[in-house]
Amino acid sequence: MAEAAHNKEPFILFEIKDTVFGVRSREVRHIEMVEQITPVPNAARFIDGVVFTRGQVVPAVNLRARFGLDRVPYDLRTRFLVLQAEDRVLGLIVDTCREFVALDQGAILSPPEEIAGQSGKFLEGIVRQEDRLILILNVAEIIKHSGAEELAGLADIPAALKKTLPAGEMSASRGDSAPA
Structure with a gap:
């Protein structure tokens, strides 16, 4: 038990539709506000465009759209997480x-x-x-797989968790409205 207490790793947490997700901080290059996204013609429906940041053009993936959720307008809380796995870089647009x-x-x-x-x-x-509950994402797999059909099912994870956890395990105050 004492050994496990010392085996901590830093994570960056973000939210999509009242669900908390986490990524290892070593996989996050930087986080910034969403300012200017340049649309790309004929891009996948979940790619809002590209962002020029710190000397690099980074694809901007709307994580809500990629998870099959309704889009919402960007606001002051919306963030752009620039992630890296191996030599590939991807930006995720998240609610907060x-x-x-x-x-x-x-x-x-x-x-x-x-x-x-x-x-x-x-x-x-x-x-x-x-x-x-915090859902820890596998950044390498998200970057590696580009098909929307592979990620669309992530929107169902909070509902699936509610079915598998004992009553009271998920706080009702989290406000997840996904059908169970």
Whole structure:
């Protein structure tokens, strides 16, 4: 137990439709406000365009659209997370990103079987922190797979979790309105 307490890793947390997601901070190059996105003709429906940031052109993926959720207008809380896995870079547009936490590696659980199918490969694990669940994304897999059909099922993960967790495990205050 004492060894697990020292096995913490920093994560950056962000939200999409009241669901908290996390990525390892070492996979995040930087975070910025969404300012100017240049549309790209004939791009996939979830790619809002490209952003020129820090001397590099980065594809801007709207994570809501990529997860099969309704788009919302950008606001002052919307953030652009620039991620890197190996030599590939991708930017994610998320609803909000304002938290940096150290999570115990031993507390990260494998996703339940019910969500471990096609879309589950993009989910590395789940961790409970206080009154919330944090879905840990596998950045390398998200960057590697570009097909929308592979990621569309992620929108169903919060509903699938509600079915597999005992009553009261997910806080009702989180406001997830996905049908169970």
